[in-house]
Amino acid sequence: MSDIVAQVREKIDQGQRISDADALQLFESDDLFGIGQLAAQVNREKNGDQVLFNVNRHLNYTNFCVNQCKFCAFCHQAGEAGGYTYNLSEILNKAAEASAAGATELHMVGGLHPELPFEFYLRMMATIKANNPQMKIKAFTAVEIDYFAKISELPVEEVISELKRLGLDSTPGGGAEILGAEVRNQICPEKISGERWLEVTEKIHNGGLKSNATMLYGHVEQYADRVDHMAKLRELQDKTGGFQAFIPLAFQPDNTRIPNAKGPDGIDSLKTLAISRIYLDNFQHIKAYWVMLGLKIAQVALAFGVNDLDGTVVEEKIGHDAGADSPQELDKAEILRQIRNAGKIPVERNTHYEQVRVYAAAMCDGQHD
Numbered sequence: 001m002s003d004i005v006a007q008v009r010e011k012i013d014q015g016q017r018i019s020d021a022d023a024l025q026l027f028e029s030d031d032l033f034g035i036g037q038l039a040a041q042v043n044r045e046k047n048g049d050q051v052l053f054n055v056n057r058h059l060n061y062t063n064f065c066v067n068q069c070k071f072c073a074f075c076h077q078a079g080e081a082g083g084y085t086y087n088l089s090e091i092l093n094k095a096a097e098a099s100a101a102g103a104t105e106l107h108m109v110g111g112l113h114p115e116l117p118f119e120f121y122l123r124m125m126a127t128i129k130a131n132n133p134q135m136k137i138k139a140f141t142a143v144e145i146d147y148f149a150k151i152s153e154l155p156v157e158e159v160i161s162e163l164k165r166l167g168l169d170s171t172p173g174g175g176a177e178i179l180g181a182e183v184r185n186q187i188c189p190e191k192i193s194g195e196r197w198l199e200v201t202e203k204i205h206n207g208g209l210k211s212n213a214t215m216l217y218g219h220v221e222q223y224a225d226r227v228d229h230m231a232k233l234r235e236l237q238d239k240t241g242g243f244q245a246f247i248p249l250a251f252q253p254d255n256t257r258i259p260n261a262k263g264p265d266g267i268d269s270l271k272t273l274a275i276s277r278i279y280l281d282n283f284q285h286i287k288a289y290w291v292m293l294g295l296k297i298a299q300v301a302l303a304f305g306v307n308d309l310d311g312t313v314v315e316e317k318i319g320h321d322a323g324a325d326s327p328q329e330l331d332k333a334e335i336l337r338q339i340r341n342a343g344k345i346p347v348e349r350n351t352h353y354e355q356v357r358v359y360a361a362a363m364c365d366g367q368h369d
């Protein structure tokens, strides 16, 4: 075991929080197994051997966006070929398909559309809920909530309470990218600042909604930027307790405008997931988003401190437009197989991280329900 892993292990065994300098040294260390083992220990103490997943469906209602983030292959400018906006009946059809397939969650995000009014989003929310009362809706990142406040000229607090009144159940963790200004100005100069993302997220939590937090890594950022990003999240979590899961997003480089960035390799991804598990002591869940990681790395991550595999997804555009070679969809049987073969117990959860069903762990005769 390397010196830094031994040092961090001692802090953890004494119930101490690790410092930013510790996290940076872990990133600089080559002791992948030492880091992974420690992360697995931290995770086991928090979550036992259970690995969570949900039956969900992603729904990206538009790819038109007034921001043109350099890492994004999904966004289209007004009038550009390949741009689309689903109408309400297309959205309802997709929600109905999700309901019929047993999904408990719709994950809805989209570009910052140049023309749609805030009323469109309110109607979308209300109509989906009216037609699918059991379905939980996880929608709109802090970036979108901020944009809705601008276009409606309403305070952010009111945007949140209106959406919540009409059926919003939680918000996803997108738009965080790297929160530090220097990197943010390079990769997404038009997007709201990191401070604003944190401010809006705090309002989301204070408005009674839980959210997630992502981190886009493997482009131009340095390890220190990742640590700074996680430090800002840990600080906000101390204040609100409103984050459910931390989700490192492995950068996919195709069709983007970040020259020479290749995206992280497998070692970097495993290390990043493991260090986040060790550092973010006030986050209950670390999610391996298989769409960006690829299924094999996401499965191996279950031995490196991860306890959430996201869900069935069904239709994914943001990662795949940028070259992700993962499938569009995983069925429940495949998710169960992946978790069981990692020696873990699959647990289906809902949006609020309540258990829907605990499945049997792997059995010797290979028979499962």
Ligand code: V47
Residues within 6 Å of the ligand: 071, 072, 073, 171, 172, 173, 174, 175, 176, 177, 212, 213, 214, 216, 247, 249, 250, 251, 252, 253, 256, 289, 292, 310, 318, 319, 322
């Ligand atoms: O905000 C955009 C990222 C995010 C690329 O909260 C890219 O449960 C990699 O936030 N390569 C959207 N990533 C996805 C997201 C998410 C996904 C799954 C679960 C949850 C959750 C949230 O995708 C964007 C941006 O950070 N992104 N382009 C790219 N080329």
